[in-house]
Amino acid sequence: MPEAIEALTSQQAITEAKSEFVFEQPKQGKPLTGADQIRKNIWVQVLERSNVRYRHPYQTRHTFATMLISRGANLWWVADQMGHNGPEMLFRHYGNYIKEHDKKSGRGFSS
Structure with a gap:
């Protein structure tokens, strides 16, 4: 980055x-x-x-991930940067954040 x-x-x-x-x-x-x-x-x-x-410094991973998600980065790329095989882990850990971000930006996840 x-x-x-x-x-x-x-x-x-x-x-x-x-x-x-x-x-x-x-x-x-x-x-x-x-x-x-x-x-x-x-x-x-x-x-x-x-x-x-x-x-713990490990918590900076969460800041890194949420910053990238907020910028609309490709979730496969974010997962790769974090050492995951795919975005499933992102959805598990940041699913609520992703959903809330998408609502605020007007992209999908309408309720």
Whole structure:
């Protein structure tokens, strides 16, 4: 997604990363390689500084999915991006949201 590439490119300039990695350990300059390192070194501090109560980084998947659905992205493509074999999982998890979004946009699901 263009927004993600733009955000990561901007972040890389801010952190002054010296490699292809965006996030590095501040003192060692080595890349943060695992989810635990990123969560402990970045995620927790960002939430605290933003006065946002803790939530697991996994929840960003839901934000990603709902943003794409809101934009009218092809559900097969969204499912593929999320690692699913088809849109069935999206309907299971986001079915009410999809239905409500379609009502508001005037696309189907009339009651």
